[in-house]
Amino acid sequence: MFQNSRPHHRFNLLSSLGIFRQDRHPGSLLFDLPWKFLPALCLTLLSLHSCAIKSENPPEEPELEPSRVAIDTQLAFTTTATPEIRTPTETPLPENLIFGLAPRWLAVGEAALASLPAGTFPGSIQLEAMNPTDGQLKSGQIDLALLPDSAGVFVxxxxxALAVPxxxxxxxxxxxxxxxxxxxxxxFVAxxxxxxxxxxxxxxxxxxLHPSQxxxxxxxxxxLxxxxxxxxxxxxxxxxLTGVMGDEPVKLTAVGDIMLARGLGEAIHTGDDPYPFAAVEHLLASxxxxxxxxxxxxxDGGQAEAKGYTFLAPSEAAQTLALAGFDVLSLANNHAMDYGSQTLLHAIDLLQAQGVEVVGAGADASRANAPLxxxxxxxxxxxxxxxxxxVEVRGFDTHxxxxAEDKAGVAWADPTRMRAGxxxxxxxxxxxxxxLHSGYEYISTPSPPQQHAARxxxxxxxxxxxxxxxxxxxxVxxxxxxxxxYGLGNFAFEDSGVNDSGLMHIWLDHAGVRSLEFVPVTLPQDGRPVPADPVRATxxxxYLYSLTRIVDP
Structure with a gap:
């Protein structure tokens, strides 16, 4: 690397010129520079020294007489008359109001007016069948209008719906x-x-997306x-109007036979409570x-009945059913008392403790037949x-x-008792x-007694x-x-038979059944329901539609 061979010199010039004051700044400021820059530095420092002397002895300025400003304040008092206070008067309501609404809503309007609390309006409200506009309202042609927008009071x-058979x-x-x-x-579409x-x-x-979503x-x-x-x-x-137009239906989901013994029961008993319904829980929860x-x-107890097949789900199954979202379970069937009446009553207690209601069985005839x-x-x-x-092939009679009056059991489909209930x-x-638990096992068409009881x-x-x-x-x-x-098949059931099944979404309103939607599922070998893949679902x-055309041609 190139190095300058000329010597450098250090000078304590600021102190010598009086610019750097030792009493204020202990020590010295040292400059380390080559010889060729020394003359320029000296001239600069001399100039700084001259400025410093001037700043320490500034020229005296003549003292100025302070100017005085006299402010004369005059207070002016003005008296005014007390203003007359007028109470605004409310604009009286008209005796009659005109309510404009589309012809399709006339019946709705009539029902809404009939349900208004007494004293809502002292006059009369006249319904006008028209296609009202905001302009007609502003011009005073009508007083009230039901419009297809969100600018008014929500109704x-x-x-x-695009409907097909x-x-x-x-x-x-x-x-x-x-x-x-x-x-x-x-x-083809209504x-x-x-x-x-x-x-x-x-x-x-x-x-x-479904219309209910x-x-x-x-x-x-x-x-409005x-x-x-x-x-x-x-x-x-x-x-x-909301009470009439906003009739929100109830969505009910129904499934078929649930049997939580065998392999599904073992899974529950070992602590895997959600397992039986984990794959379809979202369908049930909707x-x-x-x-x-x-x-x-x-x-957990009881003695098995002398019949062909007896099933006993573990006590923990009550929690499994509640976790899956079941609200109501029917016990009027040919397996509810497989382990005796005391086990039946214990099952009812276990289910109700989990918030699951039961119908079709009870401690006596009155409770077994009671509606929920x-x-x-x-x-x-x-x-x-x-x-x-x-009666079963091996002779057992569920009847x-x-x-009875003093006997726990199930509700039988006796025509007289059914009709009265x-x-x-x-x-x-x-x-x-x-x-209704009825018909013949593994027969796809309803039996005459089954159809008679249903009708x-x-x-x-x-x-x-x-x-x-x-x-x-x-x-259907x-x-x-x-x-x-008539039948939705097995929903959770370890069985060697047919494994096609489904659940039915049903929308209910005050008039009854509004709509049905069938969702196919399949049951693998362990009887656990899973949604059917698209091809299998179709x-x-x-198959269900073909069976429906047979019973409802």
Whole structure:
């Protein structure tokens, strides 16, 4: 590396020139620089020294006389007259109001007005069938308007459904296809309001979404608009309209036979409580109410009955059923008392302790036949359950288990008792559901006694009959004003037989059954239900639809 050979010198110049004051800055400032820069540095330091002398002795400035500003403050007092206070008067309400709404909502408007609390409006509200606009409201032509927007007081959401026959193989469309159906019409699809859906029809899912789901695309929001000063009346009327238009259905999910003994029972007993229903828990949880048929005794004790097959699920199975989301279980079947009446009563206690209600069995005839009432979304549901199965091949007769006045047991499908129980429930509930354990095992068509009992239930006032016992799928019949689901097969059951099954989503409203949707499942060798793959699901649905055409041609 190149190095300068000339010597460097250090100077304590600042101290010598008086710029660096030793009393303020102990020590010295040293410059280390080559000789050639020394003259320039000296000139710079001399200039700094001159400035320092001037700053220490600044020139004196003449003292200025402070200026004085005299401020004369004058206070002026002004007297004013006390203003006259006027109390604003409220604009009187008109004696008659005109409520504009589309012709399709006239009946809804009439029902809403009839339900208004007394004194809501002292005058009269006249319904005007029209297609009201916000402009008509602002111009004073009408006083109230039900409009398809969200700018006013919320009333309800209405949903359009694209409906096809229930046994149609058509299950869903894309949003683009749905828009084409709406714009161009289709001879194969009916466009109807979701609340007007009939169980003989089914709504097509749009991009996988059902009309009951919030993100379903064919949804319109309605709100109530009013003239200024009518806000309180509008609020009361909107609430009344919501009560009529916003009739939210109850989603019920029904499954077939549940037997939690054998391998499934062993899994539960070893601590794997969720195992039997883990693969379908999301399907069960989507409903507000889930029910099935418990096809086994449940508990830890008792003596097995002398019959062909006896099943005993462990006590922990009560928790398994609750975790899976079951709310109601039928015990009116030919296995509930496989281990005696005391085990039956113990099972009822275990289930109810987990929040699972039971129907169709009890400590005596009164409790075994008693309806179960549950209210959801303002809809009161009644559940009853009965059994009527033939004598077993090996001679066992389930009729010996019938509950009596002083005997625990099950509710038998005696026509007289069935009719009386259903009629009583009909008078106390909006919707009556009957669970019926009947028919022949592994026969796909309903037996004459099975069909007779199911139809009797509908004739007596039931809206829905859900059957089990055959262990295989059976058809659906739309009978009278009700629906009969004859058999949903095994749902959780270790068996060497047919392993195709399913669950039924059912939407209920104040009028009864609104809609049905069948969801196929399959049962592997251990009897645990899993959703069917798309190809298998299509085949299972097609089979159910073909059975339905037989019982409901």
């Amino acid at each position: 309800a959401d209405t949903v359009l 229930w046994t149609s193989e058509w299950e869903q469309v894309s949003r683009e296809e749905a828009e084409a159906i709406l714009n161009e019409a289709s001879p 466009v109807i309001e979701w609340p007007e859906m009939s169980p003989t029809l089914k709504p097509l899912r749009i991009d996988g 919030p993100d379903y695309p064919l949804r319109t929001r309605w709100s 608009h009013a003239q200024p000063g009518l806000e309180d009346i509008a609020l009361a009327l909107a609430q009344a 409903a507000e109410l889930t029910l099935g048929n418990l096809e086994s005794a449940l508990g 009432y549950i209210e959801i979304n303002g809809i009161k549901l009644a559940f009853l359950s009965f059994v009527d199965v033939p 010996t288990w019938v509950a 259903i009629e009583s429930a009909r008078s106390a509930a909006d919707v009556v559901i009957v669970l 009797l239930a509908i004739d007596a006032g039931a809206d829905l009959v859900i059957g089990h016992h055959a262990h295989i799928i059976q058809g 019949e739309f009978y009278g004003d009700g629906v009969i689901v 085949a299972i649905r097609s």
